Amino acid sequence: xxxxxxxxxxxxxxxxxxxxxxxxxxxxxxxxxxxxxxxxxxxxxxxxxxxxxxxxxxxxxxxxxxxxxxxxxxxxxxxxxxxxxxxxxxxxxxxxxxxxxxxxxxxxxxxxxxxxxxxxxxxxxxxxxxxxxxxxxxxxxxxxxxxxxxxxxxxxxxxxxxxxxxxxxxxxxxxxxxxxxxxxxxxxxxxxxxxxxxxxxxxxxxxxxxxxxxxxxxxxxxxxxxxxxxxxxxxxxxxxxxxxxxxxxxxxxxxxxxxxxxxxxxx
Amino acid sequence: xxxxxxxxxxxxxxxxxxxxxxxxxxxxxxxxxxxxxxxxxxxxxxxxxxxxxxxxxxxxxxxxxxxxxxxxxxxxxxxxxxxxxxxxxxxxxxxxxxxxxxxxxxxxxxxxxxxxxxxxxxxxxxxxxxxxxxxxxxxxxxxxxxxxxxxxxxxxxxxxxxxxxxxxxxxxxxxxxxxxxxxxxxxxxxxxxxxxxxxxxxxxxxxxxxxxxxxxxxxxxxxxxxxxxxxxxxxxxxxxxxxxxxxxxxxxxxxxxxxxxxxxxxx
Numbered sequence: 001x002x003x004x005x006x007x008x009x010x011x012x013x014x015x016x017x018x019x020x021x022x023x024x025x026x027x028x029x030x031x032x033x034x035x036x037x038x039x040x041x042x043x044x045x046x047x048x049x050x051x052x053x054x055x056x057x058x059x060x061x062x063x064x065x066x067x068x069x070x071x072x073x074x075x076x077x078x079x080x081x082x083x084x085x086x087x088x089x090x091x092x093x094x095x096x097x098x099x100x101x102x103x104x105x106x107x108x109x110x111x112x113x114x115x116x117x118x119x120x121x122x123x124x125x126x127x128x129x130x131x132x133x134x135x136x137x138x139x140x141x142x143x144x145x146x147x148x149x150x151x152x153x154x155x156x157x158x159x160x161x162x163x164x165x166x167x168x169x170x171x172x173x174x175x176x177x178x179x180x181x182x183x184x185x186x187x188x189x190x191x192x193x194x195x196x197x198x199x200x201x202x203x204x205x206x207x208x209x210x211x212x213x214x215x216x217x218x219x220x221x222x223x224x225x226x227x228x229x230x231x232x233x234x235x236x237x238x239x240x241x242x243x244x245x246x247x248x249x250x251x252x253x254x255x256x257x258x259x260x261x262x263x264x265x266x267x
Numbered sequence: 268x269x270x271x272x273x274x275x276x277x278x279x280x281x282x283x284x285x286x287x288x289x290x291x292x293x294x295x296x297x298x299x300x301x302x303x304x305x306x307x308x309x310x311x312x313x314x315x316x317x318x319x320x321x322x323x324x325x326x327x328x329x330x331x332x333x334x335x336x337x338x339x340x341x342x343x344x345x346x347x348x349x350x351x352x353x354x355x356x357x358x359x360x361x362x363x364x365x366x367x368x369x370x371x372x373x374x375x376x377x378x379x380x381x382x383x384x385x386x387x388x389x390x391x392x393x394x395x396x397x398x399x400x401x402x403x404x405x406x407x408x409x410x411x412x413x414x415x416x417x418x419x420x421x422x423x424x425x426x427x428x429x430x431x432x433x434x435x436x437x438x439x440x441x442x443x444x445x446x447x448x449x450x451x452x453x454x455x456x457x458x459x460x461x462x463x464x465x466x467x468x469x470x471x472x473x474x475x476x477x478x479x480x481x482x483x484x485x486x487x488x489x490x491x492x493x494x495x496x497x498x499x500x501x502x503x504x505x506x507x508x509x510x511x512x513x514x515x516x517x518x519x520x521x522x523x524x525x526x527x528x529x530x531x532x533x534x
Contacts, residue, residue, distance in 0.1 A: 062370035091363075100289070104333075121419075124414070124418065
């Protein structure tokens, strides 16, 4: 999916909601455990009830890999099931030397056919560029994450007082463009979001961390939105585990619609 | 596998060789393509001819993920096939917020039963700790990588003149011990290896980058070896693609035995 198509989806739905399918086999309702593929069945029902309120789905690969090869199959089936109108993010946080990053790009862009992958910046340019070589596919580089541990290295400051996360953003900007490169910025980092928006006025930001992790939707939107909206705000646990009973999908839909209604005010 | 067992294997074999199974379906000999699982068949034969010369196998997950769910199955079958005497490294370069890193740890330590996983440090302590919680399992943290892009951020210097890779090593040391934490240090970074050894005199170092990437075995051993040996030196392409004909496994064995013979001089 290209940038214009993504913006069109956002405007059409008055939503920049991304639903995070962090589907944990131990947390899904008991009645699904008799299904052949409980994880896929769970995802399918969640997609059915949330798709009108969101423009994107983010699949956290860890939750699928924890189930081995069958988990990878649930991941592939879920991606196939998501409507082509939705922007599909493999939240994989990959990154390795060039020939290996090329294989990861092949895994996620060709084999799984996702639109985007999250990538860790530590290994630098030649570890990121292979992902940027795919047409209409996106690299979402970790800049400033939502977790406590982001304080360990990401705020690490150089002589000219630029912390590492800003250096990552400034340096990586020229590796791609606002047509194929986004940044992960945690919703718990509201003080920094406005500064990041100044550094990259046009790039999309993928913002996880509202809900369970404590970030506020309104604060984030105020600071991160640009003229094209330019944001995807992810919510995972708050939506997909809204209920642990037979009404889980219905309740996920309710939660997603509530978030979409809050977002609609900005259109 | 615990530290004492690993050292015993190294002393017994006079080898600190790790064979990297970066098995690319497009690079394996043609006659294997008629097999049900060509990647697994290739790995099996390579393991048979190299296992007497190495103490460890490193599986680069990208090469398996590129083949989707069946690739993940090849990965699992290969890990099962490796003798229990060998230290198994999932070269996965994972790392995410705590609950997600826990799922990755489950995927690689429980589901796949590898001994170790490589982890990216960018997200800090709470992204690394879940891996360190598993008994007799190892976290191998990226410190200084062998690729050109390592210059982009890893050498990034703070006011007190400590580059990021040293800060990663100093800070992470207290997260684990030399019994469950190793560091990745690229063989192409010989100037820095001696300095890193001073910072972590006891920790094992996983050193990729000899052979195809240009690092020299002798230079690396001189600078990195400690009283317990304390190194695993990886070679991938140089061994597994020593020949692209029917004698590929035999030639891989020859190459591995040559490297082991060079290592034996240090015992």
